[in-house]
Amino acid sequence: MRLWLSKSSEVPLREQLVTQIVLGVASSDLAEGERLPSTRELARRYKIHSNTVSAAYRELAQRGWVEFRKGSGVYVKTRTNVEPGLDLDNLISTFFKTTRDRGYSLAQVQAGLKRWTSAQPPDHFLVIEPDAELREILMVEVEAATGTRVVGATFDSDLNDGLIGAALVLMQTHLDEAQSLLPVGKEVIEIRARSVPETIRDEKVPAKDALITVVSRWPGFLQRARAILVAAGLDPVALSFKDARERNWSKGLSTSSFVICDSLMADRLPNGCKARVFRIISDASIKELCDVAESFAR
Secondary structure (H helix, E strand, O other), rough: OOOOOOOOOOOHHHHHHHHHHHHHHHHOOOOOOOOOOOOOHHHHOOOOHHHHHHHHHHHHHHHHOEEEEEEOEEEEHHHHOOOOOOOOHHHHHHHHHHHHHHHOOOOHHHHHHHHHHHOOOEEEEEOOOHHHHHHHHHHHHHHHHOOOOOEEEOOOOOOHOOOOOOOEEEEEHHHHHHHHHHHOOOOOOEEEOOOHHHOOOOOOOOOOOOEEEEEOOOOOHHHHHHHHHHHHOOOOEEEEEEEEOOOOOOOOHHOEEEEEEEOOHHHHOOOOOOOEEEOOOOHHHHHHHHHHHHOOOO
């Protein structure tokens, strides 16, 4: 069996060895009962440390793929002794075997895979937002609304791999920046923030003597909440603001008439707090995200 080992890859050599031997067995490149090269032989052939090979063989033995025979070496176990659920591994190994048989190099296969995976319809959302605290809030709101897997990134991230299989989401204010950084033709779901009227539309005006506390890890939320509440006619003196990044942020919340928080903090408030959650993403943008999420399943 031929092995491809890249010493410059981020994937450890041990993991490369284990994966390829597993796929070799799954594809019948390695037959049941076949003797594998000795640790020393494999290390010398691929110019890697023998400890790396030994660690790979031990992992394979623990997982039931190979067995050590005293005084004889390392052998492939029978299929009945290996872990179940290998349909995907079988498909992948068959694909690699076919491409090798037809003379394609590993670099050509990798380039082809990247091209094809990039062209596939998305199956999750990627929220791109440079502010870490706002990014977490947006991710929570998108996941809660769509029930779909959501990951986050910044414009400084290596976005190339992260774009595969992802529907891109970012605030409307970052659209110009995104156009200069993202691949040409890559579609972006542009989300907008809720307006003041939209935020307070269904909210009851609290009593004049009510003590209201606003809690968030994102300073922008605290500033926005102040503007919204004052615009709604509340007395600034009755408002208290707490940055949840600070120690003891939850102290004294029980004395508040109610607590206004973002979607991320809603599940982190102490028990007994009466919470009112102010969402960041507008209703129209939420509907658009839900429509996109429905297309993932089709």
